[in-house]
Amino acid sequence: MSILNSGKFLIVIFIIEEIFSFRCDRRPYGSITQSSAPDGRYRLEVVGLDKTYIPEQLYTVQITRTDEDSLFTMFTISAEGDTTPDPRNPRRLILLDAGQVSPMDQTTARYTVRCPNSVEQTISSPKDTVAVYWQAPMSGNGCVTLRAMVAENEAVWFEDGAPLTLRLCEDLSQPDDIAPVINNECSVCEEAKYEISFTGIWSRNTHPTLYPENDWVPRFSELVGASHSTEYNLWMPGSLASEGLKVLAEYANSSALEIEIREKIGDGVRTMIKGKGHGYLRMSTPSYSSFRADKVNHLITVAVALSPSPDWFLGVSRFELCSEENTWLEERELNLYPWDAGTDSGISYESVNIPTYPQDNINRVAMSSPDKNSPFFETDMKDLHPFGKLNLKLVRTYQRECEDTTDAGETPAPDGGGSDGAEDGNEPEEPSRYQTQHTTGDRGGEAPVVRDPETSEDCPMTQWAEWSICEGPCKDGRVDGYKWRERYHMINGKAVEKYDPNNPDAEGTEDTVPEYCKNNYEEFDGESCEEDCEETVTVERRVMTPIAPGHGWTSKRRDLPKVKN
Known part of the structure; x- marks a missing residue:
């Protein structure tokens, strides 16, 4: 009975060892000896890496000697992935991808049939260094263990442990151009x-x-x-x-x-x-x-x-x-x-x-x-x-009603929260390229605007506004920049400010503009431009006030201070 139990125990240990190590026989050809612990004369390294790897990047993995005299004749370099519980069956472990090890030079290295995802020497000649490629796995595969076997001859060989084993984990740092995590619960009001x-x-x-x-x-x-x-x-x-x-x-x-x-x-x-x-x-x-x-x-x-x-x-x-x-x-x-x-x-x-x-x-x-x-x-x-x-x-931003509205006495945020900052009677700040200034005073009869002849009777739009100035840096007396203009859809002879709940005249008109019109007639137009300029000039700039529903186009001049590129 004890023999049977012992046998079962050995079988279990064998299975566990097989699952967790995924080891193979890297013994040198013809060797009948056991490996020795690394003595530090040979080192496995990934060029340019320390402890982390960037997914899907191609790296150079090399074995080098650390002294002036040591030489080796045989080697094996392997990549082994981590294990993780199978999400469909937590009792079962699955092996994560370790990337791909491949020869850099067919005259020095080749794939080996003895071990998965491994390369070995092509010729058993003395050498002081060897290099192969390792293509890192895709993101989400955790850590990878790189192992090397180094043999001076059939009797003297080393494997496992530093500096012949490296464990590298995925670089999870966030560079500047990585997108933020998706916010599935976005509830911003504006x-x-x-x-x-x-x-x-x-x-x-x-x-x-x-x-x-x-x-x-x-x-x-x-x-x-x-x-x-x-x-x-x-x-x-x-x-x-x-x-x-x-x-x-x-x-x-x-x-x-x-x-x-x-x-x-x-x-x-x-x-x-x-x-x-x-x-x-x-x-x-x-x-x-x-x-x-x-x-x-x-x-x-x-x-x-x-x-x-x-x-x-x-x-x-x-x-x-x-x-x-x-x-x-x-x-x-x-x-x-x-x-x-x-x-x-x-x-x-x-x-x-x-x-x-x-x-x-x-x-x-x-x-x-x-x-x-x-x-x-x-x-x-x-x-x-x-x-x-x-x-x-x-x-x-354009203010929208929220389910949890702001207290009645709370002051709304300045522009960026829906206000244009012009109610105090002072000259507002220079508007940005797309900023809309809403007018509340009488502008003289609310004259209907003229339809752009390029648009159809079914999808009328206002005529294009004047082009903006050519915006860009002044270099060698020339501006190589960008200019823009806008127009609006029309309902009953009046311009409609799309998607703008701040303008009372625009309420309810968003759905009135047919989808076909929205899809086939642009509101914004921009193009590259070139103009003469001076490095230091006094700029007289025409600031356009985009049309408000029911009003005609107007503009005003503003002298800006001297500016230098």
Whole structure:
């Protein structure tokens, strides 16, 4: 009986050892001896890493000697993942991904059939160092253990323990361009209006490796995206690209993606975002757009294609604007790095068209590529210059009724909480690009505004307002900047301020404007501009007061103090 019990005990121990260690026989070929404890003469290291790894990055793993004389003939390098309880059956353990170990040079290393996810020597010749690749696993796989066996000969070999064993865990730090956690309980009262701008950085100076030979070829597509709810997905890492995103990423054509977004306005999408694309000599010119957000539609997703490229694009996915404190994000600048749409297998900017079949998931463009034909050959993300920057800026907020309303005696917040700060009779501050100033006094008969002849009788809109001044830095006597103008939908001969509950005349008109009109006639127009300027000038600036419902266009002049770029 005791023998049977002992046998069962040994079997259990064997199973537990098998589950938790996932070890294999790394003994040198021909050896009949046991391994020795590492004596410090050989070291396993990952170049550039200490204790953490960045998911999906390609790293160099090497064995080196620590003295001037030691040599080894055989080795094995393995990657082992952690275990975690199976969520469907907590009694069962599942093995997490450890990434992939692969040879760097086939003359020195090869895959081994004796151990999973391992490489060994190709020739048993004396050597003082050896290097292989390790592709880190995707995010969410926790820690990985890298192990090395080093043999001087069949009788003298070492394994396990420092410095021949490394345990690396996923880097969970949050860089500046990581999106905030999605706030599924957003209950902010106000609606928000944002300005969004994209500035390209991709150039021969910043990204010289395999940059297209002809400088007039590279360009950025239009900036396209949407403010939307948590239920809507324009694109997301790990998912398949839609046909619209495929066309954008491969051909820098935004038309199909715009149609996909427009079809969802009112059904998960609040505002479509679109900014101008730029090419030769204007790659770094900012593209602007604006959008609205509310407590239901508090995420944004945007994309900008790189051209030429196989299927690469820049952008952010499901970026949260509503904080956990239920306030709107004031301003944020994001560094943008390339994404791969998973529809083309080209390796470089000007690769021939190689359709990916079956289609792969959206993911980061492979960094630290071992392929010399890639512009990211042996380049880590942390060493890569951003390809562009995205800037988000809260322009203003519009007060909405909340279930838990503010006490009657409480003073409302200044502009940003719905007030324009003009009731005290003083000159208001310079309005931002999109700020609306509401007028309450009589303006002389409330003359009806003139319809834009480009719009139809079914979807009337006001004529475009005057262009703003050309805004931008003054360099060498020229402004290379951006100008804008606005117009409004019309109801019964009067202009309608969309989505603006502060204006009594606009109440109830949001649903009156047909969805077709909202989708097919733009309220905002902007374009690049160039003007002469002086480094130090006195600026006489025309400040436009956007039209209030029932009133005509007016403007006033304001002398600004001397300013210097």
